[in-house]
Amino acid sequence: MANNALIKDFEALLGPENVFSSEADRQSYSYDSAVLAPVVPTLVVRPTTTEQLGQCVKKLYDNGIPMTVRGAGTNLSGGVIPDVPDTVVILTNGLNRILEINENDLYAVVEPGVITAQFAAAVEKRRLFYPPDPGSQSVSTIGGNIAENAGGLRGLKYGVTKDYVMGVEFFDATGEVVKSGSRTVKCVTGYNLAGMLTQSEGTLGVISRAILKLVPPPKASKALMAVFDDMQKAAEAVAGIIAAHVVPCTLEFLDNNTIVRVDDFTHAGLPRDAAAILLIEVDGHPAQVADDAEAVERVLRTTGATTVHVARDAAEKTKLWEARRMALPVLARARPTTILEDATVPRSQIPAMMKVVTDIAAKYRVEVGTFGHAGDGNLHPTFLCDKRDADEFARVEAAIDEMFETAISLHGTLSGEHGIGTAKAKWMEKETSRGTILFSQRLRRALDPKGLLNPTKLVSIR
Amino acid sequence: MSDLHTLAQRLMALDDRLAACMRCGLCQSVCPMFGATMKEADVARGKLALVNNLAHELICDPQAVAGKLDRCLLCGSCEAACPSGVKITEIFFEAREVVNAYLGLHPLKKMIFRFLLPRPELFNLSVRVGAPLQRLVLRRNHDVQETSCAPMLSFMLGKRHVRPLAARPLSALTGPLDEPRPEGGLKVAFYPGCMGDKLYVDMAQACLAVLRHHKVAVFLPEGLACCGMPALASGDAEGMLRQISVNLPVLRGDFDYLVTPCPTCTKTIASLWPRYAQRLGTLEREATARLAEKTLDITAFLVDVLKVEAPSDGEGSLAVTYHDSCHLSKGLGIRSQPRTLIKASRPCRLVEMNEADRCCGCGGSFNLSHYDLSRRIGQRKRDNIVESGAAVVAAACPACMMQLEDVLSQNHDAVSVRHPVQLYAQHLGLGGGPAA
Ligand SMILES: Cc1cc2nc3c(=O)[nH]c(=O)nc-3n(C[C@H](O)[C@H](O)[C@H](O)COP(=O)(O)OP(=O)(O)OC[C@H]3O[C@@H](n4cnc5c(N)ncnc54)[C@H](O)[C@@H]3O)c2cc1C
Ligand code: SF4
Numbered sequence: 013m014a015n016n017a018l019i020k021d022f023e024a025l026l027g028p029e030n031v032f033s034s035e036a037d038r039q040s041y042s043y044d045s046a047v048l049a050p051v052v053p054t055l056v057v058r059p060t061t062t063e064q065l066g067q068c069v070k071k072l073y074d075n076g077i078p079m080t081v082r083g084a085g086t087n088l089s090g091g092v093i094p095d096v097p098d099t100v101v102i103l104t105n106g107l108n109r110i111l112e113i114n115e116n117d118l119y120a121v122v123e124p125g126v127i128t129a130q131f132a133a134a135v136e137k138r139r140l141f142y143p144p145d146p147g148s149q150s151v152s153t154i155g156g157n158i159a160e161n162a163g164g165l166r167g168l169k170y171g172v173t174k175d176y177v178m179g180v181e182f183f184d185a186t187g188e189v190v191k192s193g194s195r196t197v198k199c200v201t202g203y204n205l206a207g208m209l210t211q212s213e214g215t216l217g218v219i220s221r222a223i224l225k226l227v228p229p230p231k232a233s234k235a236l237m238a239v240f241d242d243m244q245k246a247a248e249a250v251a252g253i254i255a256a257h258v259v260p261c262t263l264e265f266l267d268n269n270t271i272v273r274v275d276d277f278t279h280a281g282l283p284r285d286a287a288a289i290l291l292i293e294v295d296g297h298p299a300q301v302a303d304d305a306e307a308v309e310r311v312l313r314t315t316g317a318t319t320v321h322v323a324r325d326a327a328e329k330t331k332l333w334e335a336r337r338m339a340l341p342v343l344a345r346a347r348p349t350t351i352l353e354d355a356t357v358p359r360s361q362i363p364a365m366m367k368v369v370t371d372i373a374a375k376y377r378v379e380v381g382t383f384g385h386a387g388d389g390n391l392h393p394t395f396l397c398d399k400r401d402a403d404e405f406a407r408v409e410a411a412i413d414e415m416f417e418t419a420i421s422l423h424g425t426l427s428g429e430h431g432i433g434t435a436k437a438k439w440m441e442k443e444t445s446r447g448t449i450l451f452s453q454r455l456r457r458a459l460d461p462k463g464l465l466n467p468t469k470l471v472s473i474r
Numbered sequence: 475m476s477d478l479h480t481l482a483q484r485l486m487a488l489d490d491r492l493a494a495c496m497r498c499g500l501c502q503s504v505c506p507m508f509g510a511t512m513k514e515a516d517v518a519r520g521k522l523a524l525v526n527n528l529a530h531e532l533i534c535d536p537q538a539v540a541g542k543l544d545r546c547l548l549c550g551s552c553e554a555a556c557p558s559g560v561k562i563t564e565i566f567f568e569a570r571e572v573v574n575a576y577l578g579l580h581p582l583k584k585m586i587f588r589f590l591l592p593r594p595e596l597f598n599l600s601v602r603v604g605a606p607l608q609r610l611v612l613r614r615n616h617d618v619q620e621t622s623c624a625p626m627l628s629f630m631l632g633k634r635h636v637r638p639l640a641a642r643p644l645s646a647l648t649g650p651l652d653e654p655r656p657e658g659g660l661k662v663a664f665y666p667g668c669m670g671d672k673l674y675v676d677m678a679q680a681c682l683a684v685l686r687h688h689k690v691a692v693f694l695p696e697g698l699a700c701c702g703m704p705a706l707a708s709g710d711a712e713g714m715l716r717q718i719s720v721n722l723p724v725l726r727g728d729f730d731y732l733v734t735p736c737p738t739c740t741k742t743i744a745s746l747w748p749r750y751a752q753r754l755g756t757l758e759r760e761a762t763a764r765l766a767e768k769t770l771d772i773t774a775f776l777v778d779v780l781k782v783e784a785p786s787d788g789e790g791s792l793a794v795t796y797h798d799s800c801h802l803s804k805g806l807g808i809r810s811q812p813r814t815l816i817k818a819s820r821p822c823r824l825v826e827m828n829e830a831d832r833c834c835g836c837g838g839s840f841n842l843s844h845y846d847l848s849r850r851i852g853q854r855k856r857d858n859i860v861e862s863g864a865a866v867v868a869a870a871c872p873a874c875m876m877q878l879e880d881v882l883s884q885n886h887d888a889v890s891v892r893h894p895v896q897l898y899a900q901h902l903g904l905g906g907g908p909a910a
């Protein structure tokens with residue numbers, strides 16, 4: 013536990029109700045959603061104003077204490093597990109104000125602890141649209157989304173979080189405020205530091221405010237579901253849709269194992285022998301939506317879909333999506349430990365990647381269900397096991413290692429959206445280069461000479 | 475220390491169920507406690523982690539873990555939203571039991587759960603003595619919710635605005651009932667629950683009137699005790715078992731359904747009695763299993779069994795909004811039936827509020843031990859109710875009704891609180907509706 017003087021200091025700054033020093037409280041900030049060992053921080057503080065946030069960072073820097081910024085703690089790569097036991101965790105959920113939604117200039121200004129879905133709902137009330145929709149959006153924070161560059165189901169057409177970051181304000185390691193970007197569509201004043209902070213996983217600065225781009229909402233949408241008896245045909249359908257110049261807002265798939273498990277659970281009558289189900293949604297102007305849906309249907313039929321369902325109304329659309337919505341819940345229930353991976357490959361390599369995932373599962377005798385964003389080549393091979401079984405868990409780890417090897421050899425990437433954290437740090441050099449690691453480390457050391465900001469994450473500087 | 479080790483070993487019985495939590499954090503979005511405090515130790519993920527740590531001897535402060543476990547409404551919102559299907563409330567009940575066994579049950583709670591509640595005659599006597607006396611201490615608030623406050627009892631009631639105890643409990647008003655089953659008709663056992671028997675007697679009477687209207691024979695035996703939930707929530711499974719043992723012989727009779735207007739009672743009888751009766755004898759196990767099959771919430775009975783329907787033209791003049799009680803909606807999956815009942819009741823027009831299924835913050839004894847938090851959670855519900863513009867809020871749970879009356883009265887809102895069955899009773903001309 014932190015020494016009393018430090019606790020008193022923070023209590024004076026933030027009020028005792030925002031400083032958590034008891035063992036029980038600290039233990040509840042020792043983990044995130046990654047399957048990694050917890051580390052209990054020495055103290056947890058919750059600033060409720062931007063000024064306080066800056067003062068916290070400065071105080072910790074002055075005292076040479078490592079710090080980890082924590083949003084909702086839902087990242088899947090260990091990003092908010094304290095690096096060392098003398099870490100202080102800074103919570104952002106006391107900074108959850110939406111400061112401005114500008115309907116004329118199509119942007120919003122928010123504090124970092126604003127919850128993604130609540131923000132999207134507030135934007136929708138003003139008849140605008142904030143597209144990034146990670147599966148965790150009901151709890152994840154905008155700060156966490158920016159720091160992980162979170163994606164979601166709408167990535168193919170609308171992009172990911174980075175495509176909506178117009179500007180950020182952040183505190184550097186010393187507590188100095190830095191501003192980058194603006195409320196304008198164009199802004200080239202200085203380095204693109206906002207871009208640098210995006211995907212920085214809490215290692216370069218502490219985001220205190222963000223300016224986010226908003227877009228007009230689509231006026232109509234239509235959902236389709238197609239069943240394939242062969243993964244290759246499903247992949248050809250995906251390629252065919254893009255080649256037909258249709259960019260669906262979502263293009264998701266489920267593999268056989270996932271389909272069977274969802275059907276076991278919901279008794280929805282899904283095709284249990286299908287190799288893959290594709291779920292496609294097109295949106296935009298009503299006339300275009302009708303055209304696009306027709307084009308998609310044509311591609312699905314010519315590429316050999318065994319069945320194609322087109323949702324006629326909202327209720328049917330909800331029903332079509334049910335299988336996808338249930339994918340994670342059903343897989344998660346199968347075994348105690350659920351490891352949600354996000355290896356990503358170029359779209360055309362999906363069949364090759366899926367074959368490897370299936371082979372690896374057999375080779376290491378592990379259970380995997382795969383679903384994901386087919387349009388983005390972003391797969392979520394979900395490993396189901398019991399981490400208390402050391403032998404099984406070792407096989408799962410070996411299987412995941414081999415899967416990464418393959419993803420890289422197929423010109424893919426370790427992580428499409430879940431981040432590196434500590435979970436995948438050892439793979440960084442393999443995908444990039446020695447120089448990339450050294451450059452990143454030099455950058456970090458220059459900006460954070462005492463090595464205090466999430467020091468072992470991404471590329472370790474400890 | 476060896477004691478702590480024993481405590482940990484007892485908690486290891488939960489290990490498989492604890493391991494099912496994948497720490498996704500999605501429970502944050504629905505947990506009323508987390509909504510009020512934004513502290514990780516207040517959300518299911520945090521509490522499960524602490525129980526896990528206590529079981530694995532990673533924390534040696536059971537008192538602190540008990541304190542965290544106690545900051546929970548047992549509303550089950552987390553469990554209903556959990557993608558991993560973690561049996562969260564089951565874990566919480568059992569963890570509270572193990573930890574409280576180690577720490578010792580508070581003597582007052584012990585007296586209430588093990589001595590008073592299993593003895594309905596004593597419980598009734600204490601209420602009968604208390605009800606006239608309360609006139610001396612309660613001050614009427616002259617609000618539409620008909621609550622009072624008790625400056626003289628502030629050490630006990632705080633600043634609560636509560637409805638006074640009924641002058642006479644339901645059981646004293648009706649006496650025991652064992653009506654003959656009509657030719658080809660139905661007979662139900664009516665279990666009013668403690669609050670239906672002693673506080674919301676008018677609501678319980680409305681239930682009986684509606685049952686009579688539908689020509690359903692009623693069995694209301696003498697000597698019903700509490701369902702045991704308050705004891706179990708305090709970690710006193712023993713107290714609950716005693717109450718089950720008192721109820722079972724009393725509920726022996728020939729009836730088709732056991733209906734209650736309290737979803738906590740329904741849920742307890744339907745799913746917890748059979749589970750906990752495993753610790754009793756074969757006879758008790760069989761009896762609870764039989765009862766569980768027959769147990770039904772009263773709105774579900776009216777709509778699903780008696781087929782009460784809402785008219786398709788239902789556009790009444792009285793705006794009524796509906797609050798989904800946690801134990802009814804998340805616990806029993808009953809959402810449409812109370813709404814149907816409201817729509818079936820002239821002159822009601824159902825208007826949905828935002829977050830209708832978000833917990834109101836009562837949580838039974840949680841309200842007694844954490845009134846400040848309960849009020850904070852209740853305020854969000856109150857805001858949603860008022861924003862809906864309704865003149866009446868219906869809730870099919872007496873504990874929710876009490877909480878809604880308190881928060882609305884504290885805010886001087888002219889919104890009255892009713893059980894859907896009361897609205898339906900008024901529609902049938904049986905009394906019990908809103909003054910409006
Ligand atoms: C069930 C589930 C589904 C998911 N689905 C998706 C998905 O579809 N797409 C996707 O991309 N991700 C997904 N994720 C991963 C995760 O939700 C995202 O990474 C999300 O962006 C994390 O947000 P958070 O608020 O929980 O951040 P946290 O986990 O608290 O933090 C994440 C990282 O951001 C840093 N950070 C947080 N706030 C700040 C700040 N103010 N300044 C600087 N750094 C900060 C932290 O230090 C940490 O490194 C999912 C996770 C779960 C559990
Ligand atoms: S939602 Fe369920 S699995 Fe996820 S953290 Fe909460 S309890 Fe655990």
Ligand code: SF4
Nearest residue numbers: 505546547549550552
């Ligand atoms: S039961 Fe209710 S209050 Fe308790 S942790 Fe779950 S959601 Fe929160």
